[in-house]
Each structure stands twice: as C-alpha cells, then as structure tokens.
Amino acid sequence: MKLRNALFAASALVSVTATAALADGHATTLTIATVNNGDMIRMQGLTDDFTEKTGHTVEWVTLEENVLRQRVTTDITTNGGAFDIMTIGMYETPIWGANDWLVPLDDLSDDYNVDDILPAMRAGLSHEGTLYAAPFYGESSMIMYRTDLMEAAGMEMPDAPTWQFIREAAAAMTDRDNEINGICLRGKAGWGEGGAFITVTANSFGARWFDEDWNAQFDQPQWAEALNFYVGMMEESGPPGYATNGFNENLSLFQQGKCGMWIDATVAASFVTNPDESTVADSVGFALAPNSEGIEKKSNWLWAWALAIPAGTQKADAAKEFIEWATSTGYIELVAENEGWANVPPGARISLYENANYKDIPFAQKTLDSILAADPTDPTVDPVPYVGIQFVAIPEFAGIATEVSQEFSAAYAGQQTVEEALEKAQAITNEAMEAAGYR
Amino acid sequence: MARAVTTQRKALNTAIAWAIGLLIFFPILWTILTSFKTEAQAIADPPVFLFFDWTLENYAVVQERSNYMRFLWNSVFIAGGSTILGIIIAVPAAWSMAFVPSKRTKDILLWMLSTKMLPAVGVLYPIYLIFIKLGILDSRLGLTVVLMLINLPIIVWMLYTYFKEIPGEILEAARMDGASLRNEILYVLTPMAIPGIASTLLLNFILAWNEAFWTLNLTAAQAAPLTAFIASYSSPEGLFFAKLSAASTMAIAPILILGWFSQKQLVRGLTFGAVK
Numbered sequence: 001m002k003l004r005n006a007l008f009a010a011s012a013l014v015s016v017t018a019t020a021a022l023a024d025g026h027a028t029t030l031t032i033a034t035v036n037n038g039d040m041i042r043m044q045g046l047t048d049d050f051t052e053k054t055g056h057t058v059e060w061v062t063l064e065e066n067v068l069r070q071r072v073t074t075d076i077t078t079n080g081g082a083f084d085i086m087t088i089g090m091y092e093t094p095i096w097g098a099n100d101w102l103v104p105l106d107d108l109s110d111d112y113n114v115d116d117i118l119p120a121m122r123a124g125l126s127h128e129g130t131l132y133a134a135p136f137y138g139e140s141s142m143i144m145y146r147t148d149l150m151e152a153a154g155m156e157m158p159d160a161p162t163w164q165f166i167r168e169a170a171a172a173m174t175d176r177d178n179e180i181n182g183i184c185l186r187g188k189a190g191w192g193e194g195g196a197f198i199t200v201t202a203n204s205f206g207a208r209w210f211d212e213d214w215n216a217q218f219d220q221p222q223w224a225e226a227l228n229f230y231v232g233m234m235e236e237s238g239p240p241g242y243a244t245n246g247f248n249e250n251l252s253l254f255q256q257g258k259c260g261m262w263i264d265a266t267v268a269a270s271f272v273t274n275p276d277e278s279t280v281a282d283s284v285g286f287a288l289a290p291n292s293e294g295i296e297k298k299s300n301w302l303w304a305w306a307l308a309i310p311a312g313t314q315k316a317d318a319a320k321e322f323i324e325w326a327t328s329t330g331y332i333e334l335v336a337e338n339e340g341w342a343n344v345p346p347g348a349r350i351s352l353y354e355n356a357n358y359k360d361i362p363f364a365q366k367t368l369d370s371i372l373a374a375d376p377t378d379p380t381v382d383p384v385p386y387v388g389i390q391f392v393a394i395p396e397f398a399g400i401a402t403e404v405s406q407e408f409s410a411a412y413a414g415q416q417t418v419e420e421a422l423e424k425a426q427a428i429t430n431e432a433m434e435a436a437g438y439r
Numbered sequence: 440m441a442r443a444v445t446t447q448r449k450a451l452n453t454a455i456a457w458a459i460g461l462l463i464f465f466p467i468l469w470t471i472l473t474s475f476k477t478e479a480q481a482i483a484d485p486p487v488f489l490f491f492d493w494t495l496e497n498y499a500v501v502q503e504r505s506n507y508m509r510f511l512w513n514s515v516f517i518a519g520g521s522t523i524l525g526i527i528i529a530v531p532a533a534w535s536m537a538f539v540p541s542k543r544t545k546d547i548l549l550w551m552l553s554t555k556m557l558p559a560v561g562v563l564y565p566i567y568l569i570f571i572k573l574g575i576l577d578s579r580l581g582l583t584v585v586l587m588l589i590n591l592p593i594i595v596w597m598l599y600t601y602f603k604e605i606p607g608e609i610l611e612a613a614r615m616d617g618a619s620l621r622n623e624i625l626y627v628l629t630p631m632a633i634p635g636i637a638s639t640l641l642l643n644f645i646l647a648w649n650e651a652f653w654t655l656n657l658t659a660a661q662a663a664p665l666t667a668f669i670a671s672y673s674s675p676e677g678l679f680f681a682k683l684s685a686a687s688t689m690a691i692a693p694i695l696i697l698g699w700f701s702q703k704q705l706v707r708g709l710t711f712g713a714v715k
Contacts (some may be wrong), residue, residue: 025491031660036674041504059660067655074563074656080571082659192674247676252482255678267676277479277678 001368026317027055033072034087035065035305038270039137039345043326046334050325056318065192072310076101081312084319088133088308090124090376091391091398096308097127103309103316105323106132112324116349124376124387133306134327137267138347140370141200141300143287144254144272145261146280149173149180153260160288163204163229166261170237173260182237184259185230187412188246191398194412195405196301196390197264202226202300203289208380209392209429214438216429218404218422227418229292231411243412247351255279261288263299266370269363270342286366288373297381301390302374304348347371400432467691473684475497481681494696497685505668507689514664514693516579518647521586522640525575528587530636533598538607548599551592554555559589559652570657577659583656588648594643601635602628634707641697641705648694665690 034040047058072086096102108114121135153172170182186197207222219296234242254262255278275281289300335344353368360422376421379389386392404425411421433439473481475493536544575581613627651666672686
C-alpha cells in the first residue's frame with residue numbers, strides 16, 4: 001500500500017512538473033528594436049497588457065533612427081538573430097522582403113483583419129503582394145500654419161493650396177523685426193531629412209529622380225524650377241540658416257511662434273497643438289501639401305514605422321503574436337483608454353478614421369486626406385521605374401541621396417549655385433547607378 | 440617690480456586657464472542645467488540659464504522608462520574589464536619593447552598605432568560575423584574583449600613610454616640578485632611605474648566608458664552599456680532635449696566623479712611620463 005501511494009505521489013509530481021515545464025516552454029522573451037518617438041514609447045508602457053494576454057515578456061532596444069537603421073541592417077544582412085522584431089520603414093521593407101530577410105506576414109489571424117490596414121500603407125509595406133511588415137503608425141506630410149498670422153495678412157488658406165499661393169502667403173506673413181518667418185522648411189542634408197523634402201517638392205513640379213532607363217533627371221528643367229523656387233522662397237521668407245534645419249529645428253521654431261507656415265510630417269500636428277509644449281497651440285490650422293500650378297501631384301510623402309520579423313529569429317510565432325497585438329484595433333482602444341484619443345497611433349487603420357471619437361481630433365481628417373493623396377506606386381508626373389515617393393526603393397538610394405542632398409544644402413547655404421548643385425547631383429547619381437549596374 | 444610683473448602674469452595665466460576650462464566645461468554644464476528644465480524651457484529662445492522652475496521630472500521619466508542600473512553595471516563591467524585585461528597583456532609587451540628591443544620594435548609600435556587609424560566601420564561585418572559564430576553577440580564578455588583590443592595599442596604605447604623612463608640597470612640589478620622575469624616585472628618594474636600604470640588605467644577606462652560605435656553595434660538588450668542608454672533618448676522626430684540631457688547627465692556622472700577624484704593622479708601620470 002505504501003509503495004502504491006509513493007508511486008502515485010511520484011507520478012503526480014512528474015505530471016505537474018511536466019505541465020509546468022510545457023507552459024514555460026510556450027512563454028518566451030522577445031527582443032524588439034525600435035525608434036525613440038512618442039508612439040513607440042507609449043507602446044513600451046503598455047506592454048504589460050501583452051504579457052498578461054500571452055505570457056511572453058519583452059525586452060526593448062530603443063535607438064535613434066539612424067543608429068537603429070545601421071544596427072538592424074547589420075543584423076539582418078548577417079542573419080545575426082539579435083532581434084525578434086525590428087521597427088523598420090517603408091524604404092527597407094520591400095527591399096528586405098525581396099531578399100527573403102523577413103518573415104512574410106501572410107498568415108495573420110482573422111481577428112486581426114488585415115483588410116482594415118490603409119491600402120497605401122499595405123502597398124508600401126509589401127513586396128509582390130505579400131505583406132512583410134505591419135504598420136504601427138503611418139504619416140504623410142501637410143501644411144501646418146498659424147491661423148492668426150494668416151488672418152492678419154488678410155489671406156485665407158485653401159484646403160489644397162498651390163506653391164505659388166504658399167510663397168505669396170509666406171511673404172505676407174514674414175515680419176523680420178519680430179523674428180517671424182513666413183515659412184519654415186527642411187534644408188538639412190540627409191536622405192531622410194532635406195533630401196526627402198526636396199524630392200517630394202520636385203515631384204510636385206513635375207520632376208523625377210530617374211527616367212524609365214534609370215538615367216538621372218537632374219538636368220531636366222523641372223528640377224531647376226523646383227530648386228530655384230524653393231531657394232527663392234526661403235530667401236524671401238525662410239529663417240536664417242535654413243540649410244541646416246531639419247524636423248526638430250523647425251518644430252522648435254514653430255512651437256515658439258517663429259514660423260507662419262511649416263510643411264512637414266503629419267505626426268508633428270500633435271506636437272504643435274499640445275499646449276504643454278507649444279506657445280501657439282490654439283492657433284494652428286492644417287491644409288494639404290501644395291502642388292505647383294498645373295501639376296496634379298502634391299508634395300506630400302508617405303511613411304510608416306512598421307514591425308517586421310527578421311528571418312533569423314527563433315521566435316517567429318511569439319513575434320507574430322506581438323505584432324498582431326501592437327498593430328490591432330484592440331491596441332488603439334487600449335491607448336485611447338489610457339492616454340486619450342489624441343495619442344493613438346495614427347495613419348495605419350481605416351477603422352480609426354471611421355471612429356466617432358477620433359473624428360473630433362482637429363488634424364485627424366487632414367492626416368487621412370494627406371495619406372490618401374500619396375501613392376508610392378505612382379509618385380511622379382512622368383513614368384518611373386521605381387516605387388516610393390520621397391525615396392526610391394532601391395538599396396543604393398540612401399547613399400546616393402545623402403550625397404545629392406549635401407550638394408543641395410550647399411546651394412541653400414550659398415556655397416554654390418543651384419545649377420552647380422544640379423550638375424553635381426546628375427554626375428553623382430549617374431556614376432553610382434552605373435557602378436551598381438542599373439545603366 | 441619684477442615681482443609685480445610676475446604676479447600680473449600669473450593672474451593673467453590663471454584667468455586664461457579658467458576661461459578655457461569654463462569654455463570646455465560649458466557644454467557639460469548646459470546639459471546638466473537642461474536636465475532640470477521642462478521640454479518647453481529646454482528649447483526656449485532666448486535660452487534660460489539659471490532662473491527657471493527647476494524640475495526633477497525628466498529624471499523620474501528616465502528612471503521609469505529605463506533600467507539605469509543594468510546599463511551602469513554593463514558600463515562598469517565592460518570598461519573595467521577591458522582596461523584590466525589590456526593592462527595584463529600590455530605590461531609584458533611594453534616591457535619587452537622597452538628593455539629588450541629588437542630591430543623591428545619601432546616598426547611594430549607604429550604598426551600597432553596605425554590600426555587605430557582604420558575606420559571602425561570597415562571591420563564591423565567581419566567582427567559581427569565572428570561574434571555570431573562564437574555566440575557572443577550582445578554579451579559583456581565579447582564587448583570586453585573587443586574594447587580591450589581596440590585600446591591595446593594606446594595602452595602599450597603609454598606603458599612603453601613610461602617604462603623607457605626607468606633605467607634598465609635597476610632591472611639588471613634585480614636579475615643579478617636572482618629575480619625571475621615574473622618577479623622582475625611584478626615587484627621591481629610595476630611599483631616604479633605605478634603613476635604611469637595608474638594614468639594609463641584611468642585614461643583607458645574613460646575611453647572604454649565613452650566608446651559608442653562597438654557598444655551600440657554589438658549589443659542588443661542584455662549587454663548594452665550607458666552609451667546605448669543615451670542613444671535611446673535621442674530622436675530626430677520630437678523634441679526630447681530635457682530627457683536626453685537627464686539621461687546624458689546620469690551616464691556621465693560616474694565617470695565625471697571618478698575623473699574629479701583622480702585628476703591629480705591623471706595629470707601627474709600624463710605630465711611625468713608619456714606625453715611630455
């Protein structure tokens with residue numbers, strides 16, 4: 001009897017231990033590389049909800065955007081497996097997807113409702129129709145302007161203004177004695193900074209980076225027109241030293257009331273209307289990014305920070321669970337519950353813009369309109385062999401565009417003429433494309 | 440009269456030295472001050488210097504968001520480990536170069552130093568692949584070895600120049616008294632070179648503490664030191680200067696305190712030995 005009891009106790013112990021071990025085997029720790037911005041930081045604060053639901057824990061590696069890009073690129077190209085999830089953008093996703101460096105997200109659950117993702121975002125994060133990264137938030141660019149200064153100038157901002165109107169309004173709003181600049185725009189070198197801005201501006205003047213045979217197009221009159229227009233307007237109404245201004249510098253100027261207009265990422269709307277940070281929070285209006293008269297293409301870009309799974313991870317299933325959680329409508333509701341509707345990640349899901357609570361946010365509709373007006377598969381007036389609006393989705397682009405934007409910034413700073421900058425851009429681009437075997 | 444001129448010159452030199460010192464220290468002071476401002480005050484134009492509502496909010500946010508102690512421990516381990524390991528390897532190397540030089544010693548010294556001129560990114564991929572193969576990616580041990588190797592030329596050079604100051608006859612006498620090589624280095628050479636070794640230790644600890652390329656590229660969540668901690672608060676889209684300043688202040692505080700207390704030793708070592 002004693003022996004039977006002992007055997008029974010032993011087998012019970014073994015089965016309990018085995019069950020516990022099995023449960024532990026399912027729970028894992030995910031390492032996620034991400035950028036430092038408000039939405040991502042908010043997500044880190046809400047991760048307990050994911051852990052409660054799945055048992056998985058999360059380790060965050062937060063880095064500055066450029067450092068993150070270099071870090072995750074090194075890891076994915078070497079199949080390093082340092083990260084289970086990476087935060088990447090629209091530029092990397094199709095390129096990495098084509099190289100099979102990412103796990104395809106083609107088997108997400110029905111509850112996730114992948115059809116609810118905004119079509120422009122889905123297209124930009126796919127390769128040959130397969131989704132490789134799920135958008136956490138999306139953005140375009142639009143005009144943010146001071147309603148009080150516009151009124152004082154005796155002008156009214158149309159919903160969709162032209163560049164010519166913007167230049168006129170900027171001149172009218174400029175008040176050098178009171179340090180008010182009619183317009184603040186990016187001029188800083190870097191493909192993601194001033195390079196992105198001047199590319200979309202050029203698109204709206206009918207210019208393009210390449211013709212269908214991958215020949216650089218900087219020698220075409222549209223580029224000269226766009227660049228001369230930009231430099232002329234900034235000299236009339238821009239802040240001093242605009243050649244070194246990027247997103248943060250212009251945000252700072254706008255928040256301190258030193259810009260009449262600012263054309264930049266839609267995500268900035270939440271910063272400039274936040275009374276804790278902005279001195280002009282109650283007098284900001286929004287409009288679609290401008291186009292040149294007679295040109296249909298607007299100067300707005302499309303970008304998404306998205307979550308992707310590198311092919312080198314051993315935890316793809318748990319990583320998919322996290323991505324489903326973080327980019328779901330349930331997550332949006334969780335943020336709204338904890339932080340309010342103004343702080344939910346925008347620009348990723350159609351249902352957000354159908355939500356009555358979100359429609360009250362002053363910049364919500366213009367953000368959606370801007371995103372919908374951007375098409376990465378048809379970015380320019382004339383046909384092009386590439387995908388991407390503010391970038392060209394080829395691996396060589398980041399290097400080429402950084403060099404080109406340095407030449408443009410030198411022209412903004414008065415170190416060379418626009419014509420010289422364009423000549424150099426043409427030579428740099430053609431040389432690099434030839435070396436890479438495109439021509 | 441001569442005395443008056445000397446005093447005037449002294450005062451002038453002191454004033455210039457203070458002005459240069461303040462100029463060099465100003466960015467650090469500004470970072471510390473910004474860490475106590477709100478984000479709006481941090482970007483105010485004209486900037487506010489001392490008269491603002493001081494707040495500890497940024498420190499609270501940084502503490503809440505990041506595991507500071509883990510980053511700090513990683514920094515201490517990696518900077519300390521790489522420096523000690525470097526000294527252990529460099530002392531015998533510098534001894535042989537200083538006291539038993541060969542025809543190629545000068546060339547070897549120059550070659551070692553030339554490796555410091557190689558852009559780090561040029562060897563990122565080979566080292567990354569080695570780390571993957573050895574399974575030491577995102578490990579303190581791996582990073583300790585890499586930082587030791589990177590700083591080794593400087594350690595050897597510094598120790599070599601200190602050792603060259605020590606008369607070889609003293610070591611010879613020790614040898615004649617029957618000291619083994621180990622005892623000669625440990626009990627004769629090392630005590631005489633203590634100021635030099637101490638300043639080499641301190642300087643390399645500071646270099647390893649501040650190293651940002653390898654520490655960012657070879658770590659993820661486990662072995663990331665304070666350089667990664669600072670990088671996590673830098674943002675190209677959003678003004679978080681006050682929080683970034685709080686994180687920077689927390690990252691530099693330990694090394695600043697160490698430098699403050701050991702400045703005499705550091706200056707003495709540098710002026711007596713290597714960099715005369």
